Amino acid sequence: MHSKTHEEVLRELGSSYEGLGREEVKNRLKAHGYNTLEEEQESKLRVFVRQFTSPFVVILMLAGLLALAFGELKDAAVVYGILLINGLIGFYQEIKAIASIKALKSLTAPTVKVIREGKQEEVKVEELVPGDIVLLAEGDVVPADIRLIESAGLLVDEALLTGESVPVEKEAQRVLPEDTPLHDRVNCLYKGTHVVRGKALGVVFATGKNTELGKIAQKVLEKSPESPLTKALGSFGKKWIATLIVVLSSLVLYAVFVQGRNPKEVVFFGIAQLVSAVPEGLPIVVTIALVVGAIRLSRQKVLVKYLPAVETLGSATYICSDKTGTITVGRLTVENYIAYNKTKLFYCSALCNDADAQKGDPLEVALLEWLERERVNWQAIRDAYERLWEHPFDTKRRLMAVVVKEGQGYSFYVKGAYESLKKMCINPPQEAERHHDELAEKGLRVLAFGYARLEHIPESVDEVSIELVGLVGFL
Template identity: 35%
Template sequence: DNPHATSIEEIFKILKTTPNGLSDKEAKKRLEQYGPNELITAKKISPLKILLGQFKDVLVIILLIATVVSMLIGEILDATVIIAIVFACVILGFTQEYRAEKALEALKKLAAPTARVLRDGKIIEIPAREVVPGDIILIEAGDRIPADARLIEAVNLQVDEAVLTGESMPVPKNTDTLPEAKIPVADRKNMVFMGTHATYGRGKAVVTATGMATEFGKIAGMLQYVEEEKTPLQERLEHVGKWLGILSLVVCSAVAVLGIFRGHTLLEMFIWGVSLAVAAVPEALPAVVTISLAVGVQRMVKRNAIVRKLYAVETLGCVNVICSDKTGTITKNEMTVREIYVNDKVIKVTGSGFDTKGEFYDGNAKINPQNIDGLSLVLRIGALCNNAQLETKSKKVTLVGDPTEIALLISAVKAGINLKELSKTYPRIREFPFDSIRKRMTTIHMTPEGDKIAYVKGAPEVILQLCSHIYLNGKVKELTEEKRRQLLEIVQEMASRALRVLAMAYKKLDETEEYIIENIEKNLIFVGLQGMIDPPREEVIPAMKLCKDAGIKVVMITGDHKLTAIAVAKEIGLLEKESEDKHVLTGAELDEISDEELEKIVDNISVYARVSPEHKVRIVNALKKKGYVVAMTGDGVNDAPA
């Protein structure tokens, strides 16, 4: 139940497996026992079901009754007109919804993934659906994780879990047994999860859950119990339809009774009453509603939005609260360097996501970074001490690697640095890769003059301890303890704005110096800092203003850290710059309060951080109970149940 809190030896015993993996025979047996490693999807909606669904409308039912009655009393023309209106509505509604279902099916057709596993001690590649509990999976940078698994080996392994947890940064992984069983998914550093993908390093893991038993599967399971509710328009039309039916019957009965009292025959008054009932029904109303909604759907199509149900268009018009995920929705899920500290100054960098266009500003003055000694050196270190790749083919940029390293490449490209030329000018001759213990990476290069130089990047507190000098305005000076303390304060200040900060340093090497890591990574020269964040999309701030003007409250719900959520919320205007924490709630705080207590405070909360999919459902339900019409938007599977 809690593999993250179980030792590796114990896991092997429980799952009856070994470091060499399962045998083919045992794997086949387990595949029969546990079933294929895939999510059970809800049954497809058949065209017949979509068609019959069009006849559920109260007004359509009344019109069908009116048609039958008109035919019985000989009013064939009336019956023909009414049935024509009904079928026009039905065909229009069916066509629209059937097209939407087909479009969604096309979106879901993705390539079937594969997984590399150890079977009988040999590495083989199998379809991901054939992975079973007890399998040993091999993970490398770029791999999509096929199932939930407990790590038994991790070499600088980092995994992007944004789709599952909303965490904007790749998570460093290890094999240490965690002390507590009750730990959020986002904090289970010794586990990897189905649907996430490795961005750096490599690892081995023993599969602990497949298919619907995975964290991904649990979310898919939650989706299957979501009840479909009537939209506000459907409820109103149903209400109108019922009252029209009741009033028509009352009035027609009264007219018929009065006619009989005045001496008319029973048959004559029955025909009169039925004719009046048919006349009272607004035959054109369903047609007007359906056509209006279809026009709305067509407008949405022009904006690349697929609308499954016609009535959903009108419901969007009633929305007064939008709950939005952060990572990948409000932001691009693309790290971007925003600030560079060099020469005792903070240089601002513009641009969004992985876009290679951007400017550098010293205060309000635009600058050319290649003309500033320390700044060009910081950018060079970030670009060379780096394993990410950026290629431009026919104006299309292809990026491969860790998002943090990609951000460093992008900042260099923004400054006009040609990465291919830079690599040729400073060829790499040795690398000491990043690891979670050293918290740094070092590469050794030849300079154009034929000298050897080491470039180092890493956690600022670690790099500063290894530095004896600082590069300031083109000169190398001694790094005093006072200066080191000042630099750590600047790091803290940048981190408080939710920036991920990396320090850059270098060291000139002697021709005869051996490549011993301890010797190379000491007495370094500190150059500067690069601070990055997953920034908001450019179109978010105007969209926020539009929502505010329309009277729609926007709420940010994210699995990311509180500090990051607050920084992004302030940038997009969701929180005031000096806002207190009273408008922010975390998942841990949500667990401490009941649904009733949440309902009392839900109006005042604008940001929810470090929350799970279950928390998101609770928040949406609390808002609905307060009478709000709520929309939920997000790009991750963790947003789907809400």
């Protein structure tokens, strides 16, 4: 859909700016299904039974069965008792992890605003169908895969899909080549991502398992390969039992045909030796070791759904991973800054900022966290200076500006790309260009901050000349 204009997409989906009719929605819901991610529900019984499916455990169960057949009730009770305890430990650990994972799965909003039959209404996310016209605003979670029709200052956090923590600018009017990769499709929104800033109108083109998030979910449902530990234990068990059978069979045959002993007594002796030679304590020792590893990982906020995965992770030599959201928390932070006027830099960071402590543009949230680390009370600054005028973040100019009342005049604060603010400076510091390049060379995302004292509120930012008060580098 990214390679077509939104008019072509609307025609292809049989929709319009008026949205779909109610009967058409019902028909499409039957054809495409609900907008949910199907998940394989594994029963507790299945999880419990899985604890007894490894080759080594099966061998122990057969050994216990043979012990029962020959009247060795104590040996059978020991073997099956150990297997039961082993299974219960593994079962408890996996059920606890599954319950924790279910509690964390809350990626999509419960309702969404749509236009149907020319009227705006709110519907459940699961009832969205291809062709629905959706309205989104700052803070909304994208409920399906959407081709943009209109957008205004739209920034979207796509870390869930791309691993990139910096919000992506979206433009509805762009038409892209067909082979454009997912992270460059600026005219589309994808299920599970969320709107950081701006507003949007779009048409749904994929729901449920047909979305990009749904395709990832289908991959997750694929059966995982056996872990190295499971393979090793299975191989060891087979080789050990085969060796025992060969050795004990040879001894039985020798005792019966060469030494002339009673066949029944000799066979019973051989089976007893086979049962006693099986290390019934091994599975529970392995399980306890894995549970200890899982508990240690849980203290580091890592949930282990499948116990053998603990050993698999430990046997890895190299792990190739995108850093955002995996080995980092997927959040921006202020790594370094250069102040030409420290007080004004702090004031600009607090006042030219629409975020609060918990939500907002990741860059702006990072600025507030930085101010707190610097022991600056940003809330008190906001309470003391009333915002009278603002120029919302402009994706074209790449800046945001506000005017606040200060004394008998007004203070103008602006933040944005260094290249944009440099054009507004009267006499930028001579070392500013070098400082900017040094921060950028360290891999930091750099924002510039400016200030001006005004006699009146401006009509636009083009009227204002500023002084550069600082540079801030984000990681």
